[in-house]
Amino acid sequence: xxxxxxxxxxxxxxxxxxxxxxxxxxxxxxxxxxxxxxxxxxxxxxxxxxxxxxxxxxxxxxxxxxxxxxxxxxxxxxxxxxxxxxxxxxxxxxxxxxxxxxxxxxxxxxxxxxxxxxxxxxxxxxxxxxxxxxxxxxxxxxxxxxxxxxxxxxxxxxxxxxxxxxxxxxxxxxxxxxxxxxxxxxxxxxxxxxxxxxxxxxxxxxxxxxxxxxxxxxxxxxxxxxxxxxxxxxxxxxxxxxxxxxxxxxxxxxxxxxx
Amino acid sequence: xxxxxxxxxxxxxxxxxxxxxxxxxxxxxxxxxxxxxxxxxxxxxxxxxxxxxxxxxxxxxxxxxxxxxxxxxxxxxxxxxxxxxxxxxxxxxxxxxxxxxxxxxxxxxxxxxxxxxxxxxxxxxxxxxxxxxxxxxxxxxxxxxxxxxxxxxxxxxxxxxxxxxxxxxxxxxxxxxxxxxxxxxxxxxxxxxxxxxxxxxxxxxxxxxxxxxxxxxxxxxxxxxxxxxxxxxxxxxxxxxxxxxxxxxxxxxxxxxxxxxxxxxxxxxxxxxxxxxxxxxxxxxxxxxxxxxxxxxxxxxxxxxxxxxxxxxxxxxxxxxxxxxxxxxxxxxxxxxxxxxxxxxxxxxxxxxxxxxxxxxxxxxxxxxxxxxxxxxxxxxxxxxxxxxxxxxxxxxxxxxxxxxxxxxxxx
Ligand SMILES: Nc1ncnc2c1ncn2[C@@H]1O[C@H](COP(=O)(O)OP(=O)(O)OP(=O)(O)O)[C@@H](O)[C@H]1O
Ligand SMILES: [Mg+2]
Numbered sequence: 001x002x003x004x005x006x007x008x009x010x011x012x013x014x015x016x017x018x019x020x021x022x023x024x025x026x027x028x029x030x031x032x033x034x035x036x037x038x039x040x041x042x043x044x045x046x047x048x049x050x051x052x053x054x055x056x057x058x059x060x061x062x063x064x065x066x067x068x069x070x071x072x073x074x075x076x077x078x079x080x081x082x083x084x085x086x087x088x089x090x091x092x093x094x095x096x097x098x099x100x101x102x103x104x105x106x107x108x109x110x111x112x113x114x115x116x117x118x119x120x121x122x123x124x125x126x127x128x129x130x131x132x133x134x135x136x137x138x139x140x141x142x143x144x145x146x147x148x149x150x151x152x153x154x155x156x157x158x159x160x161x162x163x164x165x166x167x168x169x170x171x172x173x174x175x176x177x178x179x180x181x182x183x184x185x186x187x188x189x190x191x192x193x194x195x196x197x198x199x200x201x202x203x204x205x206x207x208x209x210x211x212x213x214x215x216x217x218x219x220x221x222x223x224x225x226x227x228x229x230x231x232x233x234x235x236x237x238x239x240x241x242x243x244x245x246x247x248x249x250x251x252x253x254x255x256x257x258x259x
Numbered sequence: 260x261x262x263x264x265x266x267x268x269x270x271x272x273x274x275x276x277x278x279x280x281x282x283x284x285x286x287x288x289x290x291x292x293x294x295x296x297x298x299x300x301x302x303x304x305x306x307x308x309x310x311x312x313x314x315x316x317x318x319x320x321x322x323x324x325x326x327x328x329x330x331x332x333x334x335x336x337x338x339x340x341x342x343x344x345x346x347x348x349x350x351x352x353x354x355x356x357x358x359x360x361x362x363x364x365x366x367x368x369x370x371x372x373x374x375x376x377x378x379x380x381x382x383x384x385x386x387x388x389x390x391x392x393x394x395x396x397x398x399x400x401x402x403x404x405x406x407x408x409x410x411x412x413x414x415x416x417x418x419x420x421x422x423x424x425x426x427x428x429x430x431x432x433x434x435x436x437x438x439x440x441x442x443x444x445x446x447x448x449x450x451x452x453x454x455x456x457x458x459x460x461x462x463x464x465x466x467x468x469x470x471x472x473x474x475x476x477x478x479x480x481x482x483x484x485x486x487x488x489x490x491x492x493x494x495x496x497x498x499x500x501x502x503x504x505x506x507x508x509x510x511x512x513x514x515x516x517x518x519x520x521x522x523x524x525x526x527x528x529x530x531x532x533x534x535x536x537x538x539x540x541x542x543x544x545x546x547x548x549x550x551x552x553x554x555x556x557x558x559x560x561x562x563x564x565x566x567x568x569x570x571x572x573x574x575x576x577x578x579x580x581x582x583x584x585x586x587x588x589x590x591x592x593x594x595x596x597x598x599x600x601x602x603x604x605x606x607x608x609x610x611x612x613x614x615x616x617x618x619x620x621x622x623x624x625x626x627x628x629x630x631x632x633x634x635x636x637x638x639x640x641x642x643x644x645x646x647x648x649x650x651x652x653x654x655x656x657x658x659x660x661x662x663x664x665x666x667x668x669x670x671x
Contacts, residue, residue, distance in 0.1 A: 054551065056550075056551060075550075075553075075555075076550055076551045076552070076553050077553035077554075077555070080552075080553045081553075086551070088551065092545070092547065092548040092551045092552075093545070093548055094540070094541045094544040094545045094548050094549065094612075095544055095545065096540060096543070096544035096545075096612040096613060097537075097540060097541060097544060101537060101540075101541075105537070105538075105541055105548075105549065105552040105554070106538070106541075106549075106552035106553040106554045107552075107553070108534045108537055111533060111534035111535075112533055112534075113532055113533070114532050114533065114534065114537065117471065117474045117475055117478050117480065118478070120267075120268070120478075120480060121267065121478045121479075121480065124267040124268065133271070134271070135271040136268065136271070137268065138268075142665075142666075143668075
């Protein structure tokens with residue numbers, strides 16, 4: 001896989017939940033060695049799109065191509081096997097299991113006689129890469145803080161050395177150092193020639209790492225931008241109008257300042 | 260890298276690292292306080308039961324009475340072992356009693372009436388159990404049918420089949436001279452073998468413990484320390500030796516109970532040390548998270564229900580060999596509830612994701628001790644039912660309270 005090769009290609013992907021159309025005619029390309037940011041307002045369909053790619057939801061229409069071959073992502077197992085790893089917005093961890101078990105869930109070393117020592121060593125190495133502050137990997141997930149859990153979920157997505165990693169608001173609960181580490185990590189993964197899809201509401205983070213910014217609005221594509229695009233333009237695309245609550249607020253602040 | 264604070268898992272200064280025996284005790288007390296009760300309720304329960312019943316009737320603690328108790332415990336214990344599997348997923352099987360009754364009827368009809376070799380008859384009964392379990396799993400997977408409802412209808416259907424098989428006679432006597440009946444009534448381990456069986460766990464514990472310790476040290480991880488390992492193994496061996504010695508004052512250790520224990524050990528290994536077991540706990544804790552990790556939740560469910568019904572069938576065979584008959588009463592009455600109560604009393608949660616194979620063994624001893632003690636007092640079955648019902652209620656209350664406490668202490 002060379003840098004710049006098309007890994008993932010979506011055309012006309014739609015997803016219907018009963019009467020709700022969560023996604024309609026979505027187009028998305030992800031290349032090797034590229035960070036694609038997926039932005040949009042609450043309920044725009046970002047998480048739904050990620051879940052379709054993770055095999056959690058089946059699309060109602062559309063085609064997905066993986067390295068040029070049409071594929072059907074009919075279960076999370078299929079997606080993981082292809083090399084699509086996901087950090088879900090709700091993390092999807094098992095609270096009753098400890099950190100090591102969660103990291104290796106579904107991919108344990110030595111299925112007939114679990115190799116706990118090797119798994120624990122690998123767990124510590126992964127967590128150190130993320131500058132994680134986790135006191136013990138033998139405590140159940142239930143006793144970890146929100147940010148620690150997020151770090152565990154991110155570490156888990158790296159375990160299988162995926163071709164594409166999708167992060168759904170990975171830094172929402174993270175501290176300053178941990179957020180910086182995740183951004184570093186995203187760049188490292190990209191430099192290794194893998195693709196990254198990043199969902200975030202933090203435009204600074206998005207601009208810092210994204211090569212392309214894909215905007216979703218009400219379940220539809222609403223333009224593709226780069227990190228040179230102005231803030232106003234992005235906000236306009238996200239909210240769907242040049243005249244929007246963000247621009248009105250800015251104008252009001254400016255008026256107040258000049259008055 | 261010999262300094263303990265340099266170890267991979269000892270880098271965080273906020274964690275208190277419990278070293279040695281005192282440390283292990285302190286960690287244990289912390290766990291119990293936060294609602295992780297483990298075997299504590301069982302031990303307390305057994306002490307209370309022994310004190311109460313032996314003051315009311317000294318025969319209760321006589322070696323031969325305890326030998327009988329173990330004979331009686333094996334069948335329900337096997338059924339309860341299956342219940343542990345479905346409870347771990349947060350499911351339930353209410354038809355285990357009927358399944359065990361049906362399986363004893365199958366063995367009676369196939370072996371005694373039709374002349375099929377006994378081993379094949381038993382195999383047939385267990386396979387029938389497996390098929391029934393697969394049907395429950397299928398109903399749960401395909402139609403999202405709650406296992407509560409599916410197995411409740413199974414309870415009636417299987418009971419009907421049992422009555423149909425036994426027909427007008429109502430019961431089939433198993434030949435007294437057969438190995439199967441001897442197994443259920445008189446077969447006792449030789450003394451030397453029972454002592455060996457008491458020593459072996461401690462020896463294996465030390466052997467594998469030292470091996471793991473060396474591996475952890477080589478991988479730069481901390482380990483609990485030799486003193487803790489030796490203390491645990493020593494306590495275990497002393498306890499087991501005393502039990503075996505005491506039982507050997509009477510008739511000795513029943514083979515039936517020994518075989519049951521082997522099943523417990525096998526399931527314990529499967530649950531704790533294999534990928535399948537890890538997946539069971541994951542599905543019980545958060546099925547959607549397990550699915551997203553690539554685990555086939557449906558296959559895990561099928562395996563759990565199949566295992567539960569198969570073990571219930573084998574338990575039915577044990578019960579038939581104990582009673583030397585396959586009757587219409589087999590598997591009815593309090594069998595269902597006793598098996599479920601045993602698993603819960605032993606510490607397997609009704610809410611899924613927590614428990615162990617050993618809970619079946621410990622719980623069934625508690626249940627059987629109560630029923631044995633009440634029988635010695637010549638209490639009628641009406642009272643026995645009421646008391647067993649109350650014990651189940653208490654076990655569920657303890658389970659719920661412990662769960663709440665764990666939630667408050669931030670542990671799942
Ligand atoms: N399982 C579901 N059943 C029904 N509707 C759903 C389901 N999942 C999502 N939706 C709907 O699809 C739409 C898109 O939701 P989605 O979670 O993808 O939004 P999002 O862009 O991730 O928002 P946020 O920024 O708040 O995370 C919403 O209107 C939501 O109500
Ligand atoms: Mg979302």
